[in-house]
Amino acid sequence: xxxxxxxxxxxxxxxxxxxxxxxxxxxxxxxxxxxxxxxxxxxxxxxxxxxxxxxxxxxxxxxxxxxxxxxxxxxxxxxxxxxxxxxxxxxxxxxxxxxxxxxxxxxxxxxxxxxxxxxxxxxxxxxxxxxxxxxxxxxxxxxxxxxxxxxxxxxxxxxxxxxxxxxxxxxxxxxxxxxxxxxxxxxxxxxxxxxxxxxxxxxxxxxxxxxxxxxxxxxxxxxxxxxxxxxxxxxxxxxxxxxxxxxxxxxxxxxxxxxxxxxxxxxxxxxxxxxxxxxxxxxxxxxxxxxxxxxxxxxxxxxxxxxxxxxxxxxxxxxxxxxxxxxxxxxxxxxxxxxxxxxxxxxxxxxxxxxxxxxxxxxxxxxxxxxxxxxxxxxxxxxxxxxxxxxxxxxxxxxxxxxxxxxxxxxx
Amino acid sequence: xxxxxxxxxxxxxxxxxxxxxxxxxxxxxxxxxxxxxxxxxxxxxxxxxxxxxxxxxxxxxxxxxxxxxxxxxxxxxxxxxxxxxxxxxxxxxxxxxxxxxxxxxxxxxxxxxxxxxxxxxxxxxxxxxxxxxxxxxxxxxxxxxxxxxxxxxxxxxxxxxxxxxxxxxxxxxxxxxxxxxxxxxxxxxxxxxxxxxxxxxxxxxxxxxxxxxxxxxxxxxxxxxxxxxxxxxxxxxxxxxxxxxxxxxxxxxxxxxxxxxxxxxxxxxxxxxxxxxxxxxxxxxxxxxxxxxxxxxxxxxxxxxxxxxxxxxxxxxxxxxxxxxxxxxxxxxxxxxxxxxxxxxxxxxxxxxxxxxxxxxxxxxxxxxxxxxxxxxxxxxxxxxxxxxxxxxxxxxxxxxxxxxxxxxxxxxxxxxxxxxxxxxxxxxxxxxxxxxxxxxxxxxx
Numbered sequence: 001x002x003x004x005x006x007x008x009x010x011x012x013x014x015x016x017x018x019x020x021x022x023x024x025x026x027x028x029x030x031x032x033x034x035x036x037x038x039x040x041x042x043x044x045x046x047x048x049x050x051x052x053x054x055x056x057x058x059x060x061x062x063x064x065x066x067x068x069x070x071x072x073x074x075x076x077x078x079x080x081x082x083x084x085x086x087x088x089x090x091x092x093x094x095x096x097x098x099x100x101x102x103x104x105x106x107x108x109x110x111x112x113x114x115x116x117x118x119x120x121x122x123x124x125x126x127x128x129x130x131x132x133x134x135x136x137x138x139x140x141x142x143x144x145x146x147x148x149x150x151x152x153x154x155x156x157x158x159x160x161x162x163x164x165x166x167x168x169x170x171x172x173x174x175x176x177x178x179x180x181x182x183x184x185x186x187x188x189x190x191x192x193x194x195x196x197x198x199x200x201x202x203x204x205x206x207x208x209x210x211x212x213x214x215x216x217x218x219x220x221x222x223x224x225x226x227x228x229x230x231x232x233x234x235x236x237x238x239x240x241x242x243x244x245x246x247x248x249x250x251x252x253x254x255x256x257x258x259x260x261x262x263x264x265x266x267x268x269x270x271x272x273x274x275x276x277x278x279x280x281x282x283x284x285x286x287x288x289x290x291x292x293x294x295x296x297x298x299x300x301x302x303x304x305x306x307x308x309x310x311x312x313x314x315x316x317x318x319x320x321x322x323x324x325x326x327x328x329x330x331x332x333x334x335x336x337x338x339x340x341x342x343x344x345x346x347x348x349x350x351x352x353x354x355x356x357x358x359x360x361x362x363x364x365x366x367x368x369x370x371x372x373x374x375x376x377x378x379x380x381x382x383x384x385x386x387x388x389x390x391x392x393x394x395x396x397x398x399x400x401x402x403x404x405x406x407x408x409x410x411x412x
Numbered sequence: 413x414x415x416x417x418x419x420x421x422x423x424x425x426x427x428x429x430x431x432x433x434x435x436x437x438x439x440x441x442x443x444x445x446x447x448x449x450x451x452x453x454x455x456x457x458x459x460x461x462x463x464x465x466x467x468x469x470x471x472x473x474x475x476x477x478x479x480x481x482x483x484x485x486x487x488x489x490x491x492x493x494x495x496x497x498x499x500x501x502x503x504x505x506x507x508x509x510x511x512x513x514x515x516x517x518x519x520x521x522x523x524x525x526x527x528x529x530x531x532x533x534x535x536x537x538x539x540x541x542x543x544x545x546x547x548x549x550x551x552x553x554x555x556x557x558x559x560x561x562x563x564x565x566x567x568x569x570x571x572x573x574x575x576x577x578x579x580x581x582x583x584x585x586x587x588x589x590x591x592x593x594x595x596x597x598x599x600x601x602x603x604x605x606x607x608x609x610x611x612x613x614x615x616x617x618x619x620x621x622x623x624x625x626x627x628x629x630x631x632x633x634x635x636x637x638x639x640x641x642x643x644x645x646x647x648x649x650x651x652x653x654x655x656x657x658x659x660x661x662x663x664x665x666x667x668x669x670x671x672x673x674x675x676x677x678x679x680x681x682x683x684x685x686x687x688x689x690x691x692x693x694x695x696x697x698x699x700x701x702x703x704x705x706x707x708x709x710x711x712x713x714x715x716x717x718x719x720x721x722x723x724x725x726x727x728x729x730x731x732x733x734x735x736x737x738x739x740x741x742x743x744x745x746x747x748x749x750x751x752x753x754x755x756x757x758x759x760x761x762x763x764x765x766x767x768x769x770x771x772x773x774x775x776x777x778x779x780x781x782x783x784x785x786x787x788x789x790x791x792x793x794x795x796x797x798x799x800x801x802x803x804x805x806x807x808x809x810x811x812x813x814x815x816x817x818x819x820x821x822x823x824x825x826x827x828x829x830x831x832x833x834x835x836x837x838x839x840x841x842x843x844x845x846x847x848x849x850x851x852x853x854x855x856x857x858x
Contacts, residue, residue, distance in 0.1 A: 004630045004633060004634045028630070045684065046683050046684045047682075047683040047684055047685075048658070048662045048666065048668070048683050050666070051665075052666070060658055060661040060662055060665060060666075061683060063661055064657035064658050064660075064661055065657070065658075111817075128789055129793055129815070131792065131793075132788070132789045132793055133788045133789060133792060134768075134788070134789040135789075136768075137768045138715075138768060138771060138772065138773045138774075139773060139775065140709055140711065140773055142679055142689065142707060142709065143707050143773050143774070143775040144775070146691070146705075146706075146707035146775040146776065146777045146778070147707075147775040147776065147777075147778050147787075148778070148783075149778055149779065149780060149782075149783055150611070150612070150613075150615075151679075151691070151705075151707070151777045152612075152777050152778060152779040152780070152782075153611075153612030153613050154601065154609055154610070154611055154612035154613075155609050156603075156606065156609060159700075159701055159702045159703070160703070161603070162603070162678070162679065162690075162691045162693075162705060163691060163777050164601055164602060164603065164609040164678060164679060165601070165679055165707075166600060166601035166609075166610075166611055166615070166676075167600040167601060167676050167677075168597070168600055168655060168656055168658065168659070170615070170619070170655065173619065173655055174619060174622070177619065177622045177623055177625075177626055178813050178814045179814065180626055181622070181625060181626050181629060181814060182815075182816055184626065184629045184630055184633055185423055185424075185448055185629055185814075185816065185819070186816060187633055188423055188424070188629065188633045188636060189423040189818075189819055191633075191636055191637070195818065197818035197819065198816075198818075199814055199815065199816050199817070200814075200815040200817075201813060201814045201815070202789075202793060202813065204789060204790070205790065205793055205795050205811075205813035206813045208783050208787070208790055208795055208810075209795065209810035209811070209813060210615075210618045210622075211613055211618070211780065212436070212507070212613035212614055212617065212618050213506070213507050213613065214613065214779070214780035215783065215784060215796075215810055216505075216506030216507050216509070216510050216809075216810075217506060217507075217780065218779075218780035218781050218784055219506065219780075219784060219796075219807070219808050220506040220807075221506065224699040224700045224780075224781060225612070225700075225779070225780070226702070227612055227702065228612065229607060229609065230598070230607055230608050230609060230610040231589070231610065231612070232589075232613055233612040233613060241589075242607060242608065242610065244607075250607060250608060252589045252590065252593045252598070252610075254587050254589055254590060321581075321583075321584045321585065325585075326584070326585035326586055326587055326590055327590075328586070328589065328590035328591075328593035328594050329593060329594065330593045330598045330599050330608055330610070331593065331594055331595070331596055331599065332596050332599050332659075332669055332670045332671050333595065333596025333597075333599070333600065333653065333656040333659040333663075333670055334596070334659060334660055334662075334664075334669055334670060335596070336594075336595070336596065336653055337660070337663070337664075340579075340580060341575065341579040341580050341581040342579070342650070342653075344578065344579040344580060345576055345578055345579045345647070345650070347650055347653070356665060360664045360665065361660075361664065362657065362660070362661070363650070363653050363654045363656075363657055363660060364650070364654070366623050366627070366646065366650060366651035366654045367623075367627045367630075367644050367645070367646045367650075367651075368576060368644070368645040368646070368647065368650070369627075369631070369642060369643065369644040369645065370642070371631075371638070371640075371642040371644075372627070372630050372631065372644065374630075
């Protein structure tokens with residue numbers, strides 16, 4: 001199996017912020033050595049766990065973000081461990097770290113200390129970057145969605161209700177995608193120059209540019225957005241687009257124009273459900289009339305609401321799409337397993353899990369390409385699973401030396 | 413004007429990207445590469461435009477005389493006025509300027525045989541082709557992947573679409589909210605017992621666009637290694653699903669579905685379960701009357717004890733209801749009420765700063781105005797740099813966030829005006845003579 005990151009050696013200092021970037025490197029074929037504290041990465045302790053039993057080797061969040069990596073457990077606060085890490089970095093292509101600014105320097109592992117490896121691409125993905133007045137501030141994923149502007153745009157039309165941040169580490173994802181974008185650019189450059197470099201990525205910087213129209217609308221029009229239930233925040237209040245179906249689901253009836261063919265089908269459908277009402281009137285056959293009503297009036301929107309309320313979710317999605325109307329059904333993530341479309345695209349990839357005695361279908365990865373080959377290449381490592389292997393093969397330590405380090409609590 | 417001649421040198425100097433994208437999710441990918449010197453040629457349909465360029469029903473244009481506009485369907489027919497009536501050509505919506513700065517712009521009618529010939533010639537001299545049409549559009553021009561590969565075997569072709577170019581949904585249409593909804597992202601955002609809050613913008617147009625940018629640079633890297641072009645079929649919905657792996661595994665291993673009481677948990681944290689972890693109302697309101705809020709979380713006992721001290725209620729951490737994280741999680745409603753009483757009369761930035769000085773996680777819920785005008789960190793990091801725009805003056809935009817020490821990102825110009833670079837691209841790059849160009853214009857090809 002080949003991949004876009006084939007042949008690279010990546011060293012990743014375990015952290016919840018950078019593990020997705022490391023996963024995509026591993027999924028793309030790189031050998032990713034994750035350096036964990038001897039009691040395990042914090043990412044092993046968050047859950048959910050297999051059968052809800054707390055066990056650092058049974059954390060499902062860790063499983064997902066660490067496919068195909070190797071685990072070396074060492075206490076990087078201790079000098080002998082720092083020496084080992086420095087030796088590993090001397091031959092690495094990429095280093096990923098997310099410690100608070102100043103930390104790696106105190107370990108003697110900052111960029112300057114390891115830059116003798118000219119080819120090294122050293123990437124710090126931190127909450128605020130390496131400088132600035134907030135660089136010491138404490139953050140987590142939800143805090144980034146607050147400070148970065150996502151919550152200000154997300155929530156409910158009722159202005160007394162709290163803003164909301166989405167689940168699933170999305171702030172960290174936004175930082176991670178730019179860390180990897182920078183790394184991949186640096187790899188492209190290195191092919192010509194042979195030289196690596198230092199990359200400083202602030203998760204807050206990434207999140208802050210990720211709110212679509214909000215910032216340009218403020219900059220140019222002085223607009224402040226209203227939050228609106230299940231839809232885009234906007235400078236003026238708009239009618240609901242998140243509409244309930246007959247079977248208790250929700251459809252996003254995305255704003256769009258209705259061509260003649262699609263409109264005729266839509267009216268036929270409404271008549272079938274007995275909800276066409278005034279929309280059966282011939283005047284709506286004129287695209288200009290129905291478009292104007294859709295933008296400013298209530299007749300078309302009310303008709304759509306009635307239609308969706310009278311139909312089941314699956315019917316709404318497929319029927320609308322077959323008429324060229326891009327409505328979507330709000331699904332649960334796991335419901336996608338049953339949809340043939342994704343199976344047809346080979347989206348689920350089995351990963352063997354001896355911990356539970358079977359394989360689990362994992363999402364493939366974002367892109368389908370036989371040349372990039374971005375896909376899980378094996379399960380996440382157990383804590384310290386590769387410590388001895390890496391110290392022996394990569395650093396040339398003898399088993400007795402490794403045993404002594406383990407006895408001293410430097411490695412596990 | 414954006415002059416191709418004075419592009420600053422960067423990592424991607426000499427890389428040419430043919431950009432058939434429109435709307436939001438597609439344009440991001442090539443835009444992220446303009447910061448490193450790639451020459452990105454944004455193609456708009458002759459006689460029409462990218463519908464983000466002018467979208468009068470969505471937002472006002474930046475500047476320029478008012479003209480009549482169509483419904484703004486960039487691939488559709490041109491209704492009403494626009495450019496040919498002598499109005500100045502430089503205006504566009506604020507968001508278009510963000511998505512397309514640093515690019516070149518040409519017009520081309522690919523449905524005309526001569527237009528298709530020009531498209532093929534451009535494919536022949538480009539390193540990558542990107543588009544985000546529905547799956548049937550390029551093949552309907554005769555440009556199947558096989559044909560594209562035949563024209564230029566080195567070229568990386570990336571299609572960005574809602575559901576990908578194979579499988580039974582391949583003809584389904586999608587916008588950002590579609591991908592978020594279908595993947596499960598929308599469901600995983602909201603207060604328990606209420607309808608989904610989703611995302612208050614097209615998260616999968618933004619994050620999806622950045623992931624497309626990642627795929628594109630991956631593609632260029634791989635092509636540089638192998639000398640071979642190839643095809644990337646990027647489904648934005650699959651991209652969104654790949655951000656939800658933990659929920660997929662929880663279902664597979666534990667049988668836990670996300671349609672369950674208590675999920676999503678609003679702004680609380682389930683994995684790990686820690687408390688406090690929520691948004692709290694502060695004094696004051698924004699310009700449209702929405703309350704100001706602050707997010708606070710304590711992930712360690714130390715943080716909680718510091719918070720109790722800060723609130724002037726040191727006994728709280730001795731109270732059996734709140735003494736341990738487990739107890740706090742079990743009594744979250746009461747705990748949140750106590751925190752809310754403390755934050756309610758206070759200013760959100762004061763709460764944030766006092767908490768942060770005590771080592772507690774805290775963040776104001778910042779609007780766009782807050783980030784642009786008052787956020788000292790973004791200011792320090794230069795995240796809203798200014799582009800000089802000779803026609804309408806200087807304007808701020810959102811910068812590129814990864815800081816590369818040796819080959820830093822740069823910006824080399826504003827968003828292009830409609831068909832600003834026809835002469836450069838057709839004349840200089842393809843060697844079309846002035847007479848031919850005039851004739852092509854007359855025939856509506858360009």
